Amino acid sequence: MTDTTSTSPTPAASGAAADINAVSLSVNGAPYNVAIATDRNLSGVLRNEMGLTGTKEGCDDCECGACMVLLDGQPINSCSYLAIQCQGREITTVEGLASRDDLHPLQRNILAAGGVQCGFCTPGMLMSAHALLETNPEPTQEEIRIGLSGNLCRCTGYAKIIEAVANTAAETPVAPPSAG
Amino acid sequence: MSFTIATSLDDALAALADGARPIAGGTDLVVGARQGKDPLPQNLVAIDRLGELARVEVTDSEIRIGAGVTHAQLMVDASVVDHCTAIADAAALVGSPATRNVGTLGGNVMNGSPAMDTGAPLVVLGATAELRTASATRTVALDELWTGPGQTSAQPGELCTALVMPARPATSGSAYVRLEYRRTMEIAVVGAAASVTLASDGAIESLRVALTAVAPTILEVTGLDDLSGSTVDDGLLASVAERASGQATPITDLRASDRYRSKMIGVMARRAVEAAAMRARGEAVAVPVNRATGVGAAE
Ligand SMILES: Cc1cc2nc3c(=O)[nH]c(=O)nc-3n(C[C@H](O)[C@H](O)[C@H](O)COP(=O)(O)OP(=O)(O)OC[C@H]3O[C@@H](n4cnc5c(N)ncnc54)[C@H](O)[C@@H]3O)c2cc1C
Ligand code: FES
Numbered sequence: 001m002t003d004t005t006s007t008s009p010t011p012a013a014s015g016a017a018a019d020i021n022a023v024s025l026s027v028n029g030a031p032y033n034v035a036i037a038t039d040r041n042l043s044g045v046l047r048n049e050m051g052l053t054g055t056k057e058g059c060d061d062c063e064c065g066a067c068m069v070l071l072d073g074q075p076i077n078s079c080s081y082l083a084i085q086c087q088g089r090e091i092t093t094v095e096g097l098a099s100r101d102d103l104h105p106l107q108r109n110i111l112a113a114g115g116v117q118c119g120f121c122t123p124g125m126l127m128s129a130h131a132l133l134e135t136n137p138e139p140t141q142e143e144i145r146i147g148l149s150g151n152l153c154r155c156t157g158y159a160k161i162i163e164a165v166a167n168t169a170a171e172t173p174v175a176p177p178s179a180g
Numbered sequence: 181m182s183f184t185i186a187t188s189l190d191d192a193l194a195a196l197a198d199g200a201r202p203i204a205g206g207t208d209l210v211v212g213a214r215q216g217k218d219p220l221p222q223n224l225v226a227i228d229r230l231g232e233l234a235r236v237e238v239t240d241s242e243i244r245i246g247a248g249v250t251h252a253q254l255m256v257d258a259s260v261v262d263h264c265t266a267i268a269d270a271a272a273l274v275g276s277p278a279t280r281n282v283g284t285l286g287g288n289v290m291n292g293s294p295a296m297d298t299g300a301p302l303v304v305l306g307a308t309a310e311l312r313t314a315s316a317t318r319t320v321a322l323d324e325l326w327t328g329p330g331q332t333s334a335q336p337g338e339l340c341t342a343l344v345m346p347a348r349p350a351t352s353g354s355a356y357v358r359l360e361y362r363r364t365m366e367i368a369v370v371g372a373a374a375s376v377t378l379a380s381d382g383a384i385e386s387l388r389v390a391l392t393a394v395a396p397t398i399l400e401v402t403g404l405d406d407l408s409g410s411t412v413d414d415g416l417l418a419s420v421a422e423r424a425s426g427q428a429t430p431i432t433d434l435r436a437s438d439r440y441r442s443k444m445i446g447v448m449a450r451r452a453v454e455a456a457a458m459r460a461r462g463e464a465v466a467v468p469v470n471r472a473t474g475v476g477a478a479e
């Protein structure tokens with residue numbers, strides 16, 4: 001069924017079980033090749049095969065958003081997304097936010113506002129917030145709430161997280177619309 | 181197990197002919213499998229990269245929405261918001277941004293849940309489903325497609341490629357309202373869609389109403405023809421509400437009792453007709469209607 005123009009993952013070389021596939025994808029800009037079973041979820045592969053444990057698993061049921069990562073820039077619940085379906089695509093996790101020495105402005109602001117308590121929801125919150133600000137640099141309160149609506153926090157009561165996103169938006173200069 | 185990532189429609193149809201099941205966003209399929217409802221199918225073909233399925237096309241006679249269009253696209257696509265506003269209302273309510281980014285119209289329809297939010301809007305807009313195999317294409321009416329909770333009349337090997345609706349006069353409007361206990365990550369307690377076309381004197385020329393989560397499949401309210409010629413006033417809305425409540429056959433589950441659902445479906449039907457009529461008159465009612473009319477408002 002696989003042809004040369006298809007992006008189908010190829011069954012791994014001899015010895016592997018029939019169900020193991022070679023999958024290549026990019027995570028935070030770096031290429032990864034993994035040999036994984038078809039039914040593996042993306043969060044499990046990120047955490048166990050790639051050692052990227054910033055992405056959390058809370059419910060494993062698409063309810064809590066702790067596992068939120070970006071697939072080609074868009075938030076998805078990685079607990080319930082098949083890793084094999086990410087073949088050839090770009091994943092961004094919380095590890096991809098900070099640069100070498102500096103926290104990402106969202107990370108700095110969520111700490112400053114007191115939006116982190118146990119911290120379990122924080123990576124997922126940051127990914128949803130990051131995707132929101134990328135597409136909507138000046139969100140209203142309502143838009144921030146909708147943007148974070150797939151992320152549960154059991155500690156903070158949300159107000160300080162929303163404040164952190166608003167503060168980040170406020171301190172980030174928005175490029176003026178180009179003339180003409 | 182096998183997993184193919186289709187890069188062309190022919191690829192996908194060939195894989196289906198070989199026994200594979202389609203996966204689009206996986207928000208029903210993968211979530212259901214992980215919950216232990218149905219194991220993941222042995223052979224899957226991913227259809228989420230097919231540009232052919234991800235288009236919205238408008239001609240003078242019809243609006244064609246590809247089965248692969250995501251809820252995130254539906255809620256903002258100008259053609260959908262203009263011509264099929266009820267579908268945009270529904271898509272904007274689905275899950276969270278993460279659900280809407282990958283969940284598709286085709287997945288919603290083919291999953292066959294009586295609580296699917298795009299179902300009632302599609303019915304009132306007169307949609308048919310286009311089903312394709314490697315060798316044939318057929319068009320199926322939605323009431324023939326949905327045969328029971330989680331069941332469709334689609335044959336193995338058939339791919340839903342599009343939902344197709346006739347173009348409607350400029351004096352038409354549609355809306356979808358759903359009763360929810362919280363504003364997000366919710367399933368319809370009940371929901372109602374309406375489409376209204378008004379005559380030049382402002383009276384009703386045609387009216388369709390369909391209901392979510394009150395029967396084994398999406399339920400169209402029948403016997404509304406005698407309302408043609410009426411103006412959209414309290415009497416008309418009360419009559420629609422009564423018929424919707426009367427025709428619903430809801431169940432009791434942990435989310436609501438059958439009696440509560442029967443009562444509330446009238447309220448939702450009334451609000452849907454009201455909003456659809458406002459849109460038909462050219463009055464702005466923001467998408468989704470739920471927020472605009474205060475259903476589920478938190479503040
Ligand atoms: C957290 C969460 C919240 C949700 N909230 C809502 C909600 O508010 N309202 C609502 O209606 N739904 C909701 N859903 C359900 C789901 O997101 C939608 O039904 C969605 O539209 C499914 O689309 P998908 O592309 O993910 O389908 P998939 O899971 O990929 O597929 C679903 C089924 O349809 C079949 N299929 C998919 N595409 C096609 C096609 N083109 N032709 C033939 N068969 C096909 C698959 O084989 C499978 O059987 C929610 C789900 C989750 C996880
Ligand atoms: S772990 Fe994915 S949504 Fe909870």
Ligand code: FES
Nearest residue numbers: 117121153154155
């Ligand atoms: S800080 Fe504990 S869940 Fe949000």
